[in-house]
Amino acid sequence: MLYPTPIAKLIDSFSKLPGIGIKTATRLAFYTIGMSDDDVNDFAKNLLSAKRELTYCAICGNLTDDDPCAICQDTSRDRTTILIVEDSRDVSAMENIQEYHGLYHVLHGLISPMNGIGPDDINLKSLIERLMDSEVTEVIVATNATADGEATSMYISRVLKPAGIKVTRLARGLAVGSDIEYADEVTLLRAIENRTEL
Amino acid sequence: MLYPTPIAKLIDSFSKLPGIGIKTATRLAFYTIGMSDDDVNDFAKNLLSAKRELTYCAICGNLTDDDPCAICQDTSRDRTTILIVEDSRDVSAMENIQEYHGLYHVLHGLISPMNGIGPDDINLKSLIERLMDSEVTEVIVATNATADGEATSMYISRVLKPAGIKVTRLARGLAVGSDIEYADEVTLLRAIENRTEL
Numbered sequence: 001m002l003y004p005t006p007i008a009k010l011i012d013s014f015s016k017l018p019g020i021g022i023k024t025a026t027r028l029a030f031y032t033i034g035m036s037d038d039d040v041n042d043f044a045k046n047l048l049s050a051k052r053e054l055t056y057c058a059i060c061g062n063l064t065d066d067d068p069c070a071i072c073q074d075t076s077r078d079r080t081t082i083l084i085v086e087d088s089r090d091v092s093a094m095e096n097i098q099e100y101h102g103l104y105h106v107l108h109g110l111i112s113p114m115n116g117i118g119p120d121d122i123n124l125k126s127l128i129e130r131l132m133d134s135e136v137t138e139v140i141v142a143t144n145a146t147a148d149g150e151a152t153s154m155y156i157s158r159v160l161k162p163a164g165i166k167v168t169r170l171a172r173g174l175a176v177g178s179d180i181e182y183a184d185e186v187t188l189l190r191a192i193e194n195r196t197e198l
Numbered sequence: 199m200l201y202p203t204p205i206a207k208l209i210d211s212f213s214k215l216p217g218i219g220i221k222t223a224t225r226l227a228f229y230t231i232g233m234s235d236d237d238v239n240d241f242a243k244n245l246l247s248a249k250r251e252l253t254y255c256a257i258c259g260n261l262t263d264d265d266p267c268a269i270c271q272d273t274s275r276d277r278t279t280i281l282i283v284e285d286s287r288d289v290s291a292m293e294n295i296q297e298y299h300g301l302y303h304v305l306h307g308l309i310s311p312m313n314g315i316g317p318d319d320i321n322l323k324s325l326i327e328r329l330m331d332s333e334v335t336e337v338i339v340a341t342n343a344t345a346d347g348e349a350t351s352m353y354i355s356r357v358l359k360p361a362g363i364k365v366t367r368l369a370r371g372l373a374v375g376s377d378i379e380y381a382d383e384v385t386l387l388r389a390i391e392n393r394t395e396l
Contacts, residue, residue, distance in 0.1 A: 002293045004263040010248040013241040018229050024217070030287060031216050032245060033252055033261070040249040043211040044242040050208040050231055051238040063231070065202040088201075089228060095200045 007033065059130065061106035061123045063088035071095075071104060078102040083140040084127070084156065086110055086149070090142065102140075105130065110148040111155055119155055127156075131165065141169040205231065257328065259304035259321045261286035269293075269302060276300040281338040282325070282354065284308055284347070288340065300338075303328065308346040309353055317353060325354075329363065339367040 003011065007029050014025035032040060056062065057069035064070065071077065071091075081102030085091055091104050109122040131139075141156050143149035157167040172190035174183055183191070201209065205227050212223035230238060254260065255267035262268065269275065269289075279300030283289055289302050307320040317323075329337075339354050341347035355365040370388035372381055381389070 002290055004252060004261060006244070006248040006251045006263050007261065009240075010244040013237075013244045016233070016237060016241075017226050019222070019225075026287065027217075028215050029248065030261075030285070033248055035214070035249075037249065039211075039214060040245055042207075043214075044245045046204070046208040046211045047230060047238055047242045047245070050204040050227065051233075051235065053204045054202060054231055063202060063205065063228075065204050087228075089224065092200055 056106075056108075060104050061108060061126065062091050062104055063106075076101075080135050080137045081140065082127075082130075082136050082138075083142050085142050086144060086152075094142065102138075103136075107143075107152070110143055110146075111152040112148040113151065114147075122152075124156070128159070131160070131163065136165065138166040138168060141167060143169075145170075145172060254304075254306075258302050259306060259324065260289050260302055261304075274299075278333050278335045279338065280325075280328075280334050280336075281340050283340050284342060284350075292340065305341075305350070308341060308344075309350040310346040311349060312345075320350075322354070326357070329358070329361065334363065336364040336366060339365060341367075343368075343370060 003026075010029040010032065011022070011025045014020055014028045015022055017025075020028070032043070035043075053065045054063055055065070055067055057064045057067055057072055059068045059072045062069045062071065066073075078101050082105050083094065083100060083102055084105045084107060085094065086107055086109065088106055091106060094100055094104075105123070105127045107122045107124060107127075109117060111117060111119055111122065130136075139156065139160055141153040143152045153169050157169075160167050171194060172187070173194055174180065174187065174191050180188070201224075208227040208230065209220070209223045212218055212226045213220050215223075218226070230241070233241075251263045252261055253263070253265055255262045255265055255270055257266045257270045260267045260269065264271075276299050280303050281292065281298060281300055282303045282305060283292065284305055284307065286304055289304060292298055292302075303321070303325045305320045305322060305325075307315060309315060309317055309320065328334075337354065337358055339351040341350045351367050355367075358365050369392060370385070371392055372378065372385065372389050378386070
């Protein structure tokens with residue numbers, strides 16, 4: 001397509017985003033031109049400041065604009081429990097339910113033998129260091145319920161159990177609101193295995 | 199969700215784009231943070247320069263970084279024909295087939311009685327002015343094949359025909375590569391009405 005250079009460049013920038021092809025990028029670029037000056041200036045400023053100001057917490061690896069992050073600094077939180085997640089979005093999902101009050105550890109990935117990602121390629125070493133001489137008694141593995149998530153969870157459990165730390169993981173079963181009819185077989189299997197008394 | 203301020207603001211900016219909800223905006227914002235510094239800087243720069251440098255051609259209304267636009271300035275183009283489109287993206291689609299060598303006129307909208315948009319609300323007045331004392335002999339109406347597109351095309355034809363200007367519109371029929379089985383009734387009707395000799 002023949003577009004004036006400024007819009008062609010903007011389309012190019014949009015199309016670098018995941019899941020955005022050339023047609024969507026074009027639609028977004030044209031929409032942006034129709035936006036108010038303030039909105040576009042804010043957008044550009046927010047892009048730069050998110051990239052510039054955000055860093056990873058030196059303790060837990062969570063994305064933060066303040067190192068150590070607010071959660072690690074919060075003395076009111078339970079320091080005997082660490083919940084392990086794949087990325088910062090999982091921390092937010094967990095914080096959102098306002099039920100967990102311990103600390104976190106963000107792995108920035110999962111062990112994936114198929115893709116050649118081993119324990120040293122994710123933020124695991126710092127977890128081991130963090131657990132040495134700490135007051136942590138339980139580690140909750142909250143990785144996704146996928147093959148890589150399971151592999152990571154198995155690895156962590158094998159490494160930490162000999163050190164006398166209780167390792168748990170999130171329950172597997174039917175998602176709330178879901179139909180048995182449409183549940184996959186493995187989920188149903190786990191749901192029967194892990195049945196609870198009423 | 200509880201995100202650090204810089205990323206919350208970036209998510210907010212992304213979610214102002216059309217078709218992008220809060221979940222996609224979050225995914226895009228996190229992806230952006232993982233992009234290279236250069237890519238993010240370019241993105242921000244492209245946003246600002248697209249907004250700042252682009253303007254509408256005073257003659258045809260096309261989006262351009264140079265007024266009048268390259269097409270209006272191009273003396274090699276056929277100045278007896280004007281093709282009328284809804285927006286600048288349609289100009290690019292048309293230029294892409296490299297078959298039309300006349301001029302354009304961009305309406306920036308369509309007449310839409312249902313939404314209270316009349317002839318004065320779109321870039322039509324400048325077309326009439328443009329046609330006065332011009333060498334234009336044919337106006338091709340290339341609005342979308344929708345109700346509003348048809349309304350606009352009818353209006354233009356009624357206004358221009360008395361002035362002795364030939365008004366044509368793009369052919370209606372089966373899209374190339376489409377199945378008769380799945381074509382809607384109106385399209386099939388037009389395809390039969392406008393059948394051509396082999």
